[in-house]
Amino acid sequence: MFSHNSTSSDAYMRPSFSRSDKIKRLIWSAVWVVMCRWTPRFLHNWRCTVLRFFGAKIGKSNFIYPDCKIWAPWLLETEDVVTIGPEVEIYNPGGVYLGHHAILSQGAYLCGATHDYNTIEFTYIKKRIVIEAYSWICAKAVVLPGAHCREGSVLGAAAVTSTSLAAWTVYAGNPAVRVKERINFLDKTEITA
Numbered sequence: 760m761f762s763h764n765s766t767s768s769d770a771y772m773r774p775s776f777s778r779s780d781k782i783k784r785l786i787w788s789a790v791w792v793v794m795c796r797w798t799p800r801f802l803h804n805w806r807c808t809v810l811r812f813f814g815a816k817i818g819k820s821n822f823i824y825p826d827c828k829i830w831a832p833w834l835l836e837t838e839d840v841v842t843i844g845p846e847v848e849i850y851n852p853g854g855v856y857l858g859h860h861a862i863l864s865q866g867a868y869l870c871g872a873t874h875d876y877n878t879i880e881f882t883y884i885k886k887r888i889v890i891e892a893y894s895w896i897c898a899k900a901v902v903l904p905g906a907h908c909r910e911g912s913v914l915g916a917a918a919v920t921s922t923s924l925a926a927w928t929v930y931a932g933n934p935a936v937r938v939k940e941r942i943n944f945l946d947k948t949e950i951t952a
Contacts, residue, residue, distance in 0.1 A: 775883040787813055787832060798825050810835070818859065837861075838892070853885035853904060858892035864916075866899040873904050891926075893945070911941055 774781075790813070795806045806823045814833030817823075820840045827847040829835055834851045837843075838859035845865045849855055853871040863869070869890075875882040886905035890896065894908045903921035908914060912924035915931035915938070924930055927943040 770880040770882075784831065791829075796825050800824060851888070854887040856887065856889045858890060858894065858910070860893045861890045862895045863890070864896060864898045864900070867896045867902070868900075869896075869902045871904050894924075911943060911945070913941055 776784075790809065795809055798805060802825075803822045806825065807817045807821050810823065810829070810832045811817050815829075816836040818837050818839035818841060821837055822842040822844075824843060824845045824847070826845050827843050828849065829843075830848075830850045831852065834854045835849065835857075836855070837857040838861075840860050841857045842862045842864075843849070843857075844863055844867070847863045847865065847867045847869075849863075849869045849871075851869065851871045855869055855871060857863070869888050871888050872883060872885040875884055884904065888902055888904070889907045890902070891908060891910040891912070893911045895913045896902060896908065897914060897916040897918070899917040900914045901919040902908065902914065903919065906920050907923040908920070909924055909926040911927040913929040914920055914924060914935060915929065917933070918931050918935040919933040920930060920935040924935070925937065927941045928937055929939050929941050930936060931938045
C-alpha cells in the first residue's frame with residue numbers, strides 16, 4: 760500500500776488553479792447564471808456584451824446560446840458570425856479561437872486541458888484549440904487539447920479529434936477519420952469547374 764507523509768507533496772492533492780483564479784471563475788459563473796442563462800435565445804447581443812465585459816474578444820453578429828458553458832471568457836476569441844450553440848461546453852484554460860462563420864452545434868465539447876497520467880506529478884497540461892473559418896463542429900462532437908480544425912473542416916456528430924483536421928474535409932468517428940472532401944465554396948475556380 761502506498762503511503763505518503765505529507766499531502767502537500769502529493770500532486771493529486773494539490774489544486775491545479777490558484778485561489779484567485781477560482782474566485783474569478785466563480786464570479787463569472789454566478790454572473791452568467793444570473794444575467795444570461797435564463798434569457799430568451801434571441802438575446803445573443805446581450806450575452807456577447809456580458810462575455811466582452813469578462814474579457815472575451817467577440818466579433819460581430821455572434822450567436823451565443825444561453826445554456827452554453829464557457830469556462831473562462833477571458834480566454835475566448837471569436838471572429839464575426841460565430842455560433843456557440845445550445846449546451847455547448849467550452850473548457851478553455853489554454854484558450855480557444857473561433858474563426859468567422861465557425862459553428863459549434865448543440866452539445867459539442869471543446870476540452871482544452873488534460874493531465875500527464877504517466878508521471879506521479881499528474882501534471883496539468885493546457886493547450887489552445889483553434890477552429891478556423893467555416894468549420895463546423897457537429898452535435899455532441901469533442902475537440903481535445905491542441906486540436907486545430909482548419910478552414911471549412913467538419914467534425915461529424917459525436918466524433919472525437921485530438922489532432923488537426925485538414926481544410927475542407929469531413930471527419931467522423933472516434934477517433935475521427937477522414938471520410939470525404941467538402942466542396943470549398945470559397946474557391947471560385949472549384950465551383951465553376
